[in-house]
Amino acid sequence: MEKKKTINQKAFEIGGKIINPGSTQTVSVALSMLPNHAAFDLDMRVIHGLKPGKRLFICATIHGDELNGIEIIRRVLASSLTKHIHGTLIAIPIVNLFGMLLHSRYLPDRRDLNRSFPGSEAGSSAAQLANTFLTEVVAKCTHGIDLHTGSNNRLNLPQIRCGFEHDETLRLALSFGAPVILKSKIREGSLREAAENLGIPTLTFEGGEALRFNEFAVRAGVAGILRVMSTLKMIPAGKCSAAKGSPVISPSSRWLRSPMTGVLRSACWLGDKVLKGDVIAKISDPLGTTTTDVVALFDGIVIGRTQNPLVYKGDALFNIAWVSDPTRAQATIEAFEEEEFEEDQFNLFTETPLP
Ligand SMILES: [Zn+2]
Numbered sequence: 001m002e003k004k005k006t007i008n009q010k011a012f013e014i015g016g017k018i019i020n021p022g023s024t025q026t027v028s029v030a031l032s033m034l035p036n037h038a039a040f041d042l043d044m045r046v047i048h049g050l051k052p053g054k055r056l057f058i059c060a061t062i063h064g065d066e067l068n069g070i071e072i073i074r075r076v077l078a079s080s081l082t083k084h085i086h087g088t089l090i091a092i093p094i095v096n097l098f099g100m101l102l103h104s105r106y107l108p109d110r111r112d113l114n115r116s117f118p119g120s121e122a123g124s125s126a127a128q129l130a131n132t133f134l135t136e137v138v139a140k141c142t143h144g145i146d147l148h149t150g151s152n153n154r155l156n157l158p159q160i161r162c163g164f165e166h167d168e169t170l171r172l173a174l175s176f177g178a179p180v181i182l183k184s185k186i187r188e189g190s191l192r193e194a195a196e197n198l199g200i201p202t203l204t205f206e207g208g209e210a211l212r213f214n215e216f217a218v219r220a221g222v223a224g225i226l227r228v229m230s231t232l233k234m235i236p237a238g239k240c241s242a243a244k245g246s247p248v249i250s251p252s253s254r255w256l257r258s259p260m261t262g263v264l265r266s267a268c269w270l271g272d273k274v275l276k277g278d279v280i281a282k283i284s285d286p287l288g289t290t291t292t293d294v295v296a297l298f299d300g301i302v303i304g305r306t307q308n309p310l311v312y313k314g315d316a317l318f319n320i321a322w323v324s325d326p327t328r329a330q331a332t333i334e335a336f337e338e339e340e341f342e343e344d345q346f347n348l349f350t351e352t353p354l355p
Helices: 068-078 097-101 125-136 167-176 191-197 215-231 326-342
Strands: 012-014 017-019 023-033 039-048 051-060 086-092 143-148 154-162 180-183 202-208 248-250 253-257 262-265 279-284 291-295 300-306 316-322
Touching: 012 039, 017 023, 017 039, 023 125, 039 097, 039 125, 051 068, 051 215, 068 086, 068 143, 068 202, 068 215, 125 191, 143 191, 143 215, 154 167, 154 215, 154 316, 167 202, 167 215, 180 300, 191 202, 202 215, 215 326, 248 300, 248 316, 248 326, 253 300, 279 316, 300 326
Parallel strands: 051 086, 051 143, 143 202, 154 180, 180 248
Antiparallel strands: 012 017, 023 039, 039 086, 154 202, 154 300, 253 316, 262 279, 279 291, 300 316
């Protein structure tokens, strides 16, 4: 009888460190320094499985004020499912440390890191950080997941953004099991563009808002990453909960802008359906003597909204994703949310690990 071939896992090198099979290490890649000469490193946790497999990076805080992904990554690392994996998981909770310290989306030179890829060794601080992240982390992986939130004062429904042209990216997007998959064009200079140019399928997850944790988005992010790892055969099939429904898939979205300056009030929440002609909010002056309706321009569901009631004419108010059947889409999203909160998967205080 022919013997089954055993493929041995090799040691993995990253940031000048050698990670042996079956071990986990924290790796720091020196990037720069703060003005007081304190080190500014790119810190990551590397789990290198005993058996070979895919190499997945998960990263957060590319926009320095988008903190939700830090908690998502902490919970993924705390899960018992990631203790013994096939392949390699590289988790980077804080990519843009400068921005995080300043509570800012940007780098101190006011550049957007997610418009600075692939970067260069001799460029601006954003270009240098992009270049190091791409060469030291992304280029060593087979797949990636980049975690984001809405920008300041904007709250996003948990959603995956990806192009639909690559089969592998779409397969991962479907397996992630977020309530919504939004087709989105690749932005020039984004991490997703740079990774895809290297042939590394990369998902962008959006959920929650800047400078806040959002429990629904955290749970959707953790469950989604574990499902993708299961699809990539990094963790055993059937160990993490499968998404019970099919996500709402939308080919495009558009921000509904404010028709007037004033104070916004609305009962329209994330996941709600809107129909063309619906009054979904009202804007008044503070004394209530003048009021203007905010009217939906097409059928869809709300996947993002402003959290700030003080609005100027032209401000983005509601991000509405086009869907063919808004009633069904709303029911699907409600079911997803109920499912995420069905059983208390993670107890924040006892640190009960995920399955
Ligand atoms: Zn972002």
